[in-house]
Amino acid sequence: MSQLESLWKSTTGLPVIGKVAGKKIFSVAFSQKAPYFGSIRPTVTELRPNHAEVLIRNRRRVRNHIGTVHAIALCNGLEMAMGALAExxxxxxxxxxxxxxxxxxxxxxxxxxxxxxxxTQEQWESADGDLPVKVWATRDDGTTVIEGVINLWVTPKKR
Incomplete structure (x- = not known):
């Protein structure tokens, strides 16, 4: 089990403390690993091997000039989901x-x-170089607002 998965299991098992739940505690801690994630104030809502979900609240700090969630905020959320999944x-x-x-x-x-x-687990087991990670994001009504692929470079660890 990775350090991140261990942190996820220990924090999400915590009881709710006021308005702060274990998922938010985990998300703040994970955002410290890559500080730019903190700019969108994300909450990791689901995390398991081969699947991750990250919530971005529609608030002023992530909006563009037309009042919707900014494209770069969306990409940051997708990258955070991918990074958590990968770890x-x-x-x-x-x-x-x-x-x-x-x-x-x-x-x-x-x-x-x-x-x-x-x-899929098969992607990781056979990965030797490129590994495409499917990413997408949806509104509250289920409409997909962005979709794509984040390509990873996967190699053996040096011993």
Whole structure:
């Protein structure tokens, strides 16, 4: 079990303390690993091998000039979901780094947004170089607002 998965299991098992739940505690801690994630104030809502979900609340700090969630905030949420997924999924003898992102904006991001990342275990087991991670995000009504792929470079760890 990775350190991140261990942190997820220990924090999400905590009782609710006032308005702060274990998922929010985990999300703040994870945002410290890559501080730019903190700019969107995300909440990781689901995390398990091959699947991650990150919630971005529609608030002023993430909006663009037309009042919708900004494209870069969406990309940050997708990258956070992908990074969390990668950390809890990758086999112990491999390492990863993001190589690129290709996305298409498909609808206005006019509500809270949930960002998703998914892979299969077979992708990780056979990975030797490129590994595409499917990413997308939806509005509260289920409409997809952005979709794409984040390509990872996966290699064996040096011994």
């Amino acid at each position: 809890v999924t990758i086999p112990a003898d491999k390492r990863w780094i993001p190589k690129g992102m290709e996305v298409t904006y498909t609808a206005k991001a006019s509500s809270d947004i949930t960002c998703y990342a998914e892979t």
